[in-house]
Amino acid sequence: xxxxxxxxxxxxxxxxxxxxxxxxxxxxxxxxxxxxxxxxxxxxxxxxxxxxxxxxxxxxxxxxxxxxxxxxxxxxxxxxxxxxxxxxxxxxxxxxxxxxxxxxxxxxxxxxxxxxxxxxxxxxxxxxxxxxxxxxxxxxxxxxxxxxxxxxxxxxxxxxxxxxxxxxxxxxxxxxxxxxxxxxxxxxxxxxxxxxxxxxxxxxxxxxxxxxxxxxxxxxxxxxxxxxxxxxxxxxxxxxxxxxxx
Amino acid sequence: xxxxxxxxxxxxxxxxxxxxxxxxxxxxxxxxxxxxxxxxxxxxxxxxxxxxxxxxxxxxxxxxxxxxxxxxxxxxxxxxxxxxxxxxxxxxxxxxxxxxxxxxxxxxxxxxxxxxxxxxxxxxxxxxxxxxxxxxxxxxxxxxxxxxxxxxxxxxxxxxxxxxxxxxxxxxxxxxxxxxxxxxxxxxxxxxxxxxxxxxxxxxxxxxxxxxxxxxxxxxxxxxxxxxxxxxxxxxxxxxxxxxxxxxxxxxxxxxxxxxxxxxxxxxxxxxxxxxxxxxxxxxxxxxxxxxxxxxxxxxxxxxxxxxxxxxxxxxxxxxxxxxxxxxxxxxxxxxxxxxxxxxxxxxxxxxxxxxxxxxxxxxxxxxxxxxxxxxxxxxxxxxxxxxxxxxxxxxxxxxxxxxxxxxxxxxx
Numbered sequence: 176x177x178x179x180x181x182x183x184x185x186x187x188x189x190x191x192x193x194x195x196x197x198x199x200x201x202x203x204x205x206x207x208x209x210x211x212x213x214x215x216x217x218x219x220x221x222x223x224x225x226x227x228x229x230x231x232x233x234x235x236x237x238x239x240x241x242x243x244x245x246x247x248x249x250x251x252x253x254x255x256x257x258x259x260x261x262x263x264x265x266x267x268x269x270x271x272x273x274x275x276x277x278x279x280x281x282x283x284x285x286x287x288x289x290x291x292x293x294x295x296x297x298x299x300x301x302x303x304x305x306x307x308x309x310x311x312x313x314x315x316x317x318x319x320x321x322x323x324x325x326x327x328x329x330x331x332x333x334x335x336x337x338x339x340x341x342x343x344x345x346x347x348x349x350x351x352x353x354x355x356x357x358x359x360x361x362x363x364x365x366x367x368x369x370x371x372x373x374x375x376x377x378x379x380x381x382x383x384x385x386x387x388x389x390x391x392x393x394x395x396x397x398x399x400x401x402x403x404x405x406x407x408x409x410x411x412x413x414x415x416x417x418x419x420x421x
Numbered sequence: 422x423x424x425x426x427x428x429x430x431x432x433x434x435x436x437x438x439x440x441x442x443x444x445x446x447x448x449x450x451x452x453x454x455x456x457x458x459x460x461x462x463x464x465x466x467x468x469x470x471x472x473x474x475x476x477x478x479x480x481x482x483x484x485x486x487x488x489x490x491x492x493x494x495x496x497x498x499x500x501x502x503x504x505x506x507x508x509x510x511x512x513x514x515x516x517x518x519x520x521x522x523x524x525x526x527x528x529x530x531x532x533x534x535x536x537x538x539x540x541x542x543x544x545x546x547x548x549x550x551x552x553x554x555x556x557x558x559x560x561x562x563x564x565x566x567x568x569x570x571x572x573x574x575x576x577x578x579x580x581x582x583x584x585x586x587x588x589x590x591x592x593x594x595x596x597x598x599x600x601x602x603x604x605x606x607x608x609x610x611x612x613x614x615x616x617x618x619x620x621x622x623x624x625x626x627x628x629x630x631x632x633x634x635x636x637x638x639x640x641x642x643x644x645x646x647x648x649x650x651x652x653x654x655x656x657x658x659x660x661x662x663x664x665x666x667x668x669x670x671x672x673x674x675x676x677x678x679x680x681x682x683x684x685x686x687x688x689x690x691x692x693x694x695x696x697x698x699x700x701x702x703x704x705x706x707x708x709x710x711x712x713x714x715x716x717x718x719x720x721x722x723x724x725x726x727x728x729x730x731x732x733x734x735x736x737x738x739x740x741x742x743x744x745x746x747x748x749x750x751x752x753x754x755x756x757x758x759x760x761x762x763x764x765x766x767x768x769x770x771x772x773x774x775x776x777x778x779x780x781x782x783x784x785x786x787x788x789x790x791x792x793x794x795x796x797x798x799x800x801x802x803x804x805x806x807x808x809x810x811x812x813x814x815x816x817x818x819x820x821x822x823x824x825x826x827x828x829x830x831x832x833x834x
Contacts, residue, residue, distance in 0.1 A: 321777035419565040
């Protein structure tokens, strides 16, 4: 019996070793592809950066564009944005080539690349969604914070945080859905969380801006008939109303 | 000898005598247009004047012998509004070219409220060839034109070495070459569809080494901005100025002063001497202080991206100061404006956010300025004297801006 156990173990070790040996070249090919394409990407990024810097691309772009591309770019440099996009594109290409090489060197009809490559593209899409969502969340929260402060809303920071988390929760739900993780649980959780945040914000705004709403309604209501109230002098205008900023 | 017809024409007339002075008006109601034409006739009794207006002239309009009014079709659609835009400058130059005028009087909205003496003062320098750009010095109250007093005038005086008190004037007189210079600058905006962009004639004249003059313009009805939202207008006007400063960086970094130190001190003393004997009534500044304190607690993180530690410390002290002692030092305000100019250039944060974050700081300055104006007794400053002292502070801190502009990462006190 001991000999049979030993023989079974030796045979399984042999099979695992054979599988490992056949797995290693593919893995090595994947690593080589990623490293080589990463090096090429770094070289392309450096060359692009030098070409665009010599052409003063940032200055020309800033003159012709008022929009937020330069604001969203890293270090507010469109040149840096383009060079980084080129670098990461080469890295992704290296990963795709590596997976194909891994699949080609792996014996049998496993078709790993037909499973991994679509998931890889989904992952890249998810990363892009995450990046865009984070940027949008930060932009919107700052816009609302500044706008609410200038409107003298006491709960400006609360409102800004609420909007930021709304966008982040939405982004996270989109990313998980894109990666096909969690299924309906994610959708349900997102619905509950999103609805809860919206309800909280609505209550906060509704309860906190009662005075603002009543003031705005009073402005649209006609002034009452003042006959019989002649003894009461009309309200004098506040001095701030006589300020002219321009 | 008067030769012109007393009946105004409704179309361009190539046969009309080429007048030296052209006056371009913005759209006006018929009665305002008649009043403006009458004022022009009084202002220039001997000088033939051509008056270009985009409005159709009423049939019964009668003008003086030497005032020839006509309707023209604007080359660029002017969006209208409360201030002159790029399209207005371009249209004025095109009409000057068509009528071979040597000088142009560009009058903005509510031009009928300008007195004939002001019109004559504006036109005389250009007609005599003594000045390429003549700006008006309006007689405004201490509570008027606060953005101009806080930001526009001190900044243009310090950086461009110019004296006009109202660099974003609504009216001005231009020589032909000044009009050409402004039209060239305007075309860059109109070509990209930004007909409503603002131009800064004083800065353009300084950068082109053209002569700038200023003349008393008396009182004038100042048109109200289209939008009542201070944030929007402040962002539009200040953002335009900051953009112009960025474009002319190579010019203003060379040191120049509008007044020598002695002349600046004398100018401030003269402004103090003109002050009323009694201090102005202090308006309600508590809302502005509340706005500033709310902004300090909420926008501190955003301000810290733009302002250095020294300025933040100054703001922190202000935030805990009582209203009776609230005073924003001139040097602190000057550095704040300069830091925002720099942040605008570097795009430290989104430009719309940057200008929105400036509004509470501006209101804090307004509160401080109004409180100063309301003080009485020896040592008190008149509003105009305070503005002149503020402009001097901007000039004194100009090296700070130059250093930070050249080395934004290294120089951060």
